[in-house]
Amino acid sequence: MDRLIExxxxxxxxxxxxxxxxRCLKELHKEGVQRIKSSEFSQLTHVGSATIRRDFSxxxxxxxxxxxxxxxxxxxxxxxxxxxxxxxxIALIGCGxxxxxxxxxxxxxxxxxxxxxxxxxxxxxxxSVFNNVEVYxxxxxxEILSKEKVTIAISTVPSQYSQAAVENVVKNGVTAILSxxxxxxxxxxxxxxxxxxxxxxxxxxxYFDELAQSRRG
Amino acid sequence: MDRLIExxxxxxxxxxxxxxxxRCLKELHKEGVQRIKSSEFSQLTHVGSATIRRDFSxxxxxxxxxxxxxxxxxxxxxxxxxxxxxxxxIALIGCGxxxxxxxxxxxxxxxxxxxxxxxxxxxxxxxSVFNNVEVYxxxxxxEILSKEKVTIAISTVPSQYSQAAVENVVKNGVTAILSxxxxxxxxxxxxxxxxxxxxxxxxxxxYFDELAQSRRG
Numbered sequence: 001m002d003r004l005i006e007x008x009x010x011x012x013x014x015x016x017x018x019x020x021x022x023r024c025l026k027e028l029h030k031e032g033v034q035r036i037k038s039s040e041f042s043q044l045t046h047v048g049s050a051t052i053r054r055d056f057s058x059x060x061x062x063x064x065x066x067x068x069x070x071x072x073x074x075x076x077x078x079x080x081x082x083x084x085x086x087x088x089x090i091a092l093i094g095c096g097x098x099x100x101x102x103x104x105x106x107x108x109x110x111x112x113x114x115x116x117x118x119x120x121x122x123x124x125x126x127x128s129v130f131n132n133v134e135v136y137x138x139x140x141x142x143e144i145l146s147k148e149k150v151t152i153a154i155s156t157v158p159s160q161y162s163q164a165a166v167e168n169v170v171k172n173g174v175t176a177i178l179s180x181x182x183x184x185x186x187x188x189x190x191x192x193x194x195x196x197x198x199x200x201x202x203x204x205x206x207y208f209d210e211l212a213q214s215r216r217g
Numbered sequence: 218m219d220r221l222i223e224x225x226x227x228x229x230x231x232x233x234x235x236x237x238x239x240r241c242l243k244e245l246h247k248e249g250v251q252r253i254k255s256s257e258f259s260q261l262t263h264v265g266s267a268t269i270r271r272d273f274s275x276x277x278x279x280x281x282x283x284x285x286x287x288x289x290x291x292x293x294x295x296x297x298x299x300x301x302x303x304x305x306x307i308a309l310i311g312c313g314x315x316x317x318x319x320x321x322x323x324x325x326x327x328x329x330x331x332x333x334x335x336x337x338x339x340x341x342x343x344x345s346v347f348n349n350v351e352v353y354x355x356x357x358x359x360e361i362l363s364k365e366k367v368t369i370a371i372s373t374v375p376s377q378y379s380q381a382a383v384e385n386v387v388k389n390g391v392t393a394i395l396s397x398x399x400x401x402x403x404x405x406x407x408x409x410x411x412x413x414x415x416x417x418x419x420x421x422x423x424y425f426d427e428l429a430q431s432r433r434g
Contacts, residue, residue: 013230015424019417025401043276046401082420090419101314107416144406152423156318157395176426178419182240190433192426196418199324200236201411202307202395203299205367207232208410209393 008081014055015082020045021055022078023109028071042169089149091174093119093165094156095135096132098180102154103130116148138168145172152176159183166193225298231272237262238272239295245288253287269386280403306366308391310382311333312342312352313375315397319371320347333365355385364387369393376400383410 010018026047028036036055042049056062056069060077063069092099092115097120107113118135120126128135135142144150153174157165162181169177175191182197227235241262245253250258257275259266271281273286277294278284309316309332315354316335324330335352337343346351353361361367370391374382379398399414 009428012421012425015421016417020399020414023416043400044356073220082424085390086302088419088423097314097318101318102415104314105415107419110416110420113419138254152418152419152426156315176422177429178422184235186260190429192422192429194418194422194425196413196415197237198235198319198322199240199327199330201413202305202324202330202369202371203236203327204229204232205393205411207227207299207394208229208411209369211226212407213392214408 008058010058010081017045017047017051018059018078020047021052022075025071025078027185029075034071036071041069074164080148087110087112087114088152090115090131091111091148091150091153091169093128093138093147093153093169094112094122094158095120095122095128096155096156100130102156103133106131106133109163116150117144117153119144138165141168141172145169145174148176152178154178154180156180160171224264225275225277227275227298229274234262234264234268234272235276235295236266236270239292239299242292246292251288253288254285256273258286263407272276279337279424289367299329304329304331305369308362308365308367308370308386309350309373310335310337310370310386311375312339312347313373315373319373320350323350332371334361336361355382358385358389362386362391367391369395371395371397373397393410 024041027062035117038049038052040148042052045052057126059081062074081095090113092102095103095118097141099120103115103118106115115133116135118130118134119138125135125210127135136140151171151174155177157161162179162183163185163187166187168215170187170191177185177191177193179185179188179193179195182195182199185193224289241258243413255266255269262269278297279291279294286368297314312320312335320332320335321333326403332350335347335350336351336355336358342352367375370386370393371381372382372394376398379396379400380402383394383396383402383404387404387408394402394404394408394410396402396410396412399412399416400408404410
């Protein structure tokens with residue numbers, strides 16, 4: 001656990017950008033790029049270069065902005081901050097269309113993020129296998145989460161069942177939940193819940209689109 | 218178009234919170250709550266009350282924080298800023314599992330956001346109807362987008378086809394795109410693209426979970 005303590009405390013916004021930086025750096029590395037300047041990196045990531053320099057300065061001694069940053073070194077530092085070096089084992093709760101989309105994709109861009117088991121209440125789905133991941137009955141959460149050493153869950157359960165499903169996984173050792181039902185869930189202290197709210201994302205897009213269209217006149 | 222010009226210029230973060238506020242206010246309204254203090258609203262939304270007061274002060278003359286805000290009035294002001302009074306007609310590009318999940322849900326929490334047509338390249342899907350929305354061939358984009366008066370699209374197209382699909386809808390009058398493929402897409406000026414990047418969301422969750430667990434010791 002030592003290395004966790006050394007992690008810088010970053011804002012949510014910086015952490016999200018860090019993940020974006022990491023993905024872009026891996027693309028650059030694949031293309032054989034060894035050094036990159038913050039101005040070039042800004043064009044690639046669509047993040048302002050002042051923001052990039054400020055983020056990088058929070059993340060450690062990464063090099064000099066004018067001379068350029070070493071791509072491999074950035075990848076190693078950023079990976080260690082985001083802790084993607086060790087495998088993260090994830091349970092999926094809810095195997096409807098959205099759940100199946102997640103299973104089929106299974107974060108294949110990041111080999112360390114793996115959905116390893118899935119749960120549903122639908123008897124027709126229990127026992128099915130999607131992209132090598134088996135679907136279990138919710139009754140077996142206790143047994144399977146402990147056997148699979150899972151502490152992270154993604155819930156695609158509909159809003160009205162979301163609170164109960166999350167309480168159930170938390171009781172069985174899960175400490176981090178990504179929920180696709182946007183209604184706030186009550187969880188004990190020390191449990192982290194993030195929400196993906198597609199309605200909010202769409203409304204935000206529309207707001208910025210309308211600003212852009214009104215500027216065009 | 219006049220009312221667009223009066224819209225306050227909000228940051229992306231404020232706009233996302235505004236959408237959350239609006240959803241929570243509608244819940245309160247449904248439950249018969251007429252006035253709410255920023256401290257109570259903070260508990261409900263999980264947003265700090267200082268942030269709420271700062272956001273509200275940017276949004277106009279909404280009332281006094283100590284006395285409480287009028288729920289119906291806030292709903293009318295926020296709705297008009299987010300422009301959810303008029304219907305937003307949306308095209309879905311890509312009808313795989315994720316696309317079908319979006320069609321089945323179709324933003325039912327917000328009656329003004331409607332996916333009205335869907336497109337795919339798969340002959341088996343073309344002509345199907347999901348939740349009353351018909352799937353058309355991509356060849357018919359021009360005809361259908363114009364007939365349906367659509368200027369907003371959601372793309373669930375896989376990364377490698379994403380750029381081409383977006384160019385195609387932009388050519389046919391779409392100005393706002395929500396993309397589930399996280400790779401940056403090149404678009405002309407005046408076109409707004411937002412991305413939903415599930416890998417980044419998950420990595421951010423894991424980062425905050427690990428901070429929380431390291432504090433627990």
